[in-house]
Amino acid sequence: MSYLRIRDLSVVLRGTRHRLLRGVSLDVGATEVMGLVGESGAGKSMIGKAVLGILPRSAKIVSGSIELDGVDLLTLPPRQRRHVIGQKAALIPQDPLTALNPARRIEPQITDRLVDILGWDRARARTRAAEILHDVHIPQPERVLRAYPHELSGGMRQRVLIASAFAAEPRLIVADEPTTALDVTVQKQILKLIFEMQARHGTALLFVTHDLGVVSKICQRLTVLYGGLVMEEAEVGAFFDAPAHPYSRALLAATPRHTDPTADLTPVPEAVIAEARRAVAEADLRWHS
Amino acid sequence: MFLRRLLSRIATTLVTLLGVAVIVFAVIRIVPGDPVAMMLPPGATEADIARLQAFYGLDKSIPEQFFIWLGGVVQGDFGTSITTRQPVLGLVLSRLPATLELSVMALVIAVALGGTMALIGTRQRYTRTEGAIDVANGMALSVPDFLWGLVLILLFGVLWPVFTISGRVSPNLVPEFTTSFFLFESVVRLRFDLWLDLVQHMLMPALALAIPLAAIIGQLLKQSLKETMHLDYVTLARTKGYSENHVILREALRNAVLPTLTLIGVQFTFLIGGTVIIERLFSYEGLGNMAIDAVINRDLPLIQGIVLLFALLFTLVNLVVDLLYAVLNPRLRHA
Numbered sequence: 001m002s003y004l005r006i007r008d009l010s011v012v013l014r015g016t017r018h019r020l021l022r023g024v025s026l027d028v029g030a031t032e033v034m035g036l037v038g039e040s041g042a043g044k045s046m047i048g049k050a051v052l053g054i055l056p057r058s059a060k061i062v063s064g065s066i067e068l069d070g071v072d073l074l075t076l077p078p079r080q081r082r083h084v085i086g087q088k089a090a091l092i093p094q095d096p097l098t099a100l101n102p103a104r105r106i107e108p109q110i111t112d113r114l115v116d117i118l119g120w121d122r123a124r125a126r127t128r129a130a131e132i133l134h135d136v137h138i139p140q141p142e143r144v145l146r147a148y149p150h151e152l153s154g155g156m157r158q159r160v161l162i163a164s165a166f167a168a169e170p171r172l173i174v175a176d177e178p179t180t181a182l183d184v185t186v187q188k189q190i191l192k193l194i195f196e197m198q199a200r201h202g203t204a205l206l207f208v209t210h211d212l213g214v215v216s217k218i219c220q221r222l223t224v225l226y227g228g229l230v231m232e233e234a235e236v237g238a239f240f241d242a243p244a245h246p247y248s249r250a251l252l253a254a255t256p257r258h259t260d261p262t263a264d265l266t267p268v269p270e271a272v273i274a275e276a277r278r279a280v281a282e283a284d285l286r287w288h289s
Numbered sequence: 290m291f292l293r294r295l296l297s298r299i300a301t302t303l304v305t306l307l308g309v310a311v312i313v314f315a316v317i318r319i320v321p322g323d324p325v326a327m328m329l330p331p332g333a334t335e336a337d338i339a340r341l342q343a344f345y346g347l348d349k350s351i352p353e354q355f356f357i358w359l360g361g362v363v364q365g366d367f368g369t370s371i372t373t374r375q376p377v378l379g380l381v382l383s384r385l386p387a388t389l390e391l392s393v394m395a396l397v398i399a400v401a402l403g404g405t406m407a408l409i410g411t412r413q414r415y416t417r418t419e420g421a422i423d424v425a426n427g428m429a430l431s432v433p434d435f436l437w438g439l440v441l442i443l444l445f446g447v448l449w450p451v452f453t454i455s456g457r458v459s460p461n462l463v464p465e466f467t468t469s470f471f472l473f474e475s476v477v478r479l480r481f482d483l484w485l486d487l488v489q490h491m492l493m494p495a496l497a498l499a500i501p502l503a504a505i506i507g508q509l510l511k512q513s514l515k516e517t518m519h520l521d522y523v524t525l526a527r528t529k530g531y532s533e534n535h536v537i538l539r540e541a542l543r544n545a546v547l548p549t550l551t552l553i554g555v556q557f558t559f560l561i562g563g564t565v566i567i568e569r570l571f572s573y574e575g576l577g578n579m580a581i582d583a584v585i586n587r588d589l590p591l592i593q594g595i596v597l598l599f600a601l602l603f604t605l606v607n608l609v610v611d612l613l614y615a616v617l618n619p620r621l622r623h624a
Contacts, residue, residue, distance in 0.1 A: 052527075052528045053528070054524050082531070085528060086530015087530060091528045093521055093524075094521075095523055098520060099522050099525050101526075101540055101544070102522075102571040103544050103617070104540075104543075112529065116530075116531065253447040270401075
């Protein structure tokens with residue numbers, strides 16, 4: 001039984017018939033780690049945003065369903081939808097430097113949801129915040145709770161954001177390229193931390209990335225997107241042994257090898273791109289008719 | 290550290306005030322118009338004029354006059370008003386509370402009105418409501434305060450006379466007060482009958498001063514709120530299950546207020562300057578009204594005293610804004 005179940009989701013650029021997501025279907029099991037890969041502009045982040053109800057104003061959902069824990073979010077009134085998302089899902093954002101409110105201390109930024117949405121009392125929420133900061137290996141959690149974001153390093157802030165995401169025990173976490181903005185040296189630690197927390201809490205994780213290397217290490221399944229269209233959805237083991245779709249094969253071939261950094265990068269061949277575009281055009285033809 | 294900053298601040302303030310004093314002193318003596326000529330009847334003799342000029346020290350050179358005056362000022366003696374023959378300091382201080390209360394009331398109204406407009410505009414962004422607010426702001430902004438004053442007098446003083454449009458308080462109530470801060474005193478003493486009478490007098494001039502400022506605050510705060518609403522931490526807060534109102538008030542407002550605050554400081558000093566004409570318009574017994582009388586009567590010491598006080602007020606407002614800024618912006622607190 002999948003915890004997140006997306007069916008035939010289409011998102012258009014507001015005011016046009018141009019689709020940004022072209023009938024995406026996707027399942028994430030209750031404790032599963034699903035990698036969402038594709039080039040920039042493929043719509044991978046957009047899926048995460050649609051699930052969390054934070055699509056930009058310029059994007060509009062026109063068809064499909066997003067079921068979270070068996071409830072179709074798109075049929076709920078806005079208020080209730082927000083509440084359900086706040087209780088059951090959480091986001092680990094891309095850029096830790098901009099994702100914390102500069103005018104507020106760390107503590108309320110973690111505890112607000114516990115108090116306002118889950119109805120905990122302040123003292124309990126505070127204890128929980130200190131606990132969860134300890135879990136993400138932050139020394140002196142008490143001091144960090146009183147700090148303002150500008151007093152913490154980038155890696156530290158990302159730890160805080162991970163803690164904040166897990167604090168309310170959500171059943172689904174969307175991680176939107178959570179290490180892209182970080183130093184290479186910190187990236188590894190943060191990745192390790194996210195999967196350590198995921199394993200401990202048994203959360204479903206939708207991991208948006210363009211790094212197939214990371215996907216091969218930690219995801220159980222992955223979905224490859226091109227132009228807002230699902231190219232392939234596969235078990236990670238099977239995918240890396242023999243990707244089924246030509247685009248997936250090309251993408252895999254284009255991934256830089258850490259073992260031989262001097263090797264030339266292989267671009268995705270024109271023919272493969274042309275084929276992927278054809279698939280997109282066919283999907284649009286069917287949709288518009 | 291704080292003490293050093295405060296001391297340097299006071300030093301700059303003193304230099305500013307000295308500059309203001311020099312300029313005002315020179316200008317009002319260079320422009321035509323002789324106070325002595327205005328005091329004497331048409332047929333006065335040369336000897337009478339010379340005697341009176343000597344009495345007020347006006348026969349000496351301007352630099353000489355300036356240093357005599359400055360010597361008095363540092364000892365707290367701002368000279369004697371030529372028209373009323375009373376000490377300038379006492380006169381000015383007796384009127385200052387009236388102007389302060391009017392300005393602060395106008396500021397409170399402007400912040401309340403502008404803030405509400407900005408919040409509603411942000412909540413209803415990209416809708417017709419926001420468009421309507423923009424239009425209203427534009428209109429409020431393109432009409433200066435004294436014209437608003439005339440409009441208000443016409444509307445609520447003449448066509449539909451619900452407010453008193455002359456004076457600060459009903460004359461028969463003046464003996465009830467022991468201080469010059471009438472509005473403040475009425476609140477502290479819980480005399481709401483007096484308070485009501487005061488508000489009835491002050492609301493229209495305060496509103497005339499507040500409307501343009503409210504429009505500026507509304508526009509800038511809305512702009513800055515809308516920008517803040519796109520920032521990552523606001524988006525993150527949305528995923529936590531909060532309502533739009535909650536997100537605006539708790540996540541965005543405090544950050545969006547900072548640029549507006551600086552502007553409010555600058556604009557508030559303009560507002561204090563605006564009281565001069567507004568007080569005249571509403572026959573409000575404040576400093577501004579007194580300033581106009583002083584200029585008409587060429588009451589040089591009084592003009593100097595008033596201008597110096599205004600200059601002091603302006604620098605104080607800027608100081609308060611800087612302090613508030615540091616309080617609201619945690620990044621500045623340790624700097």
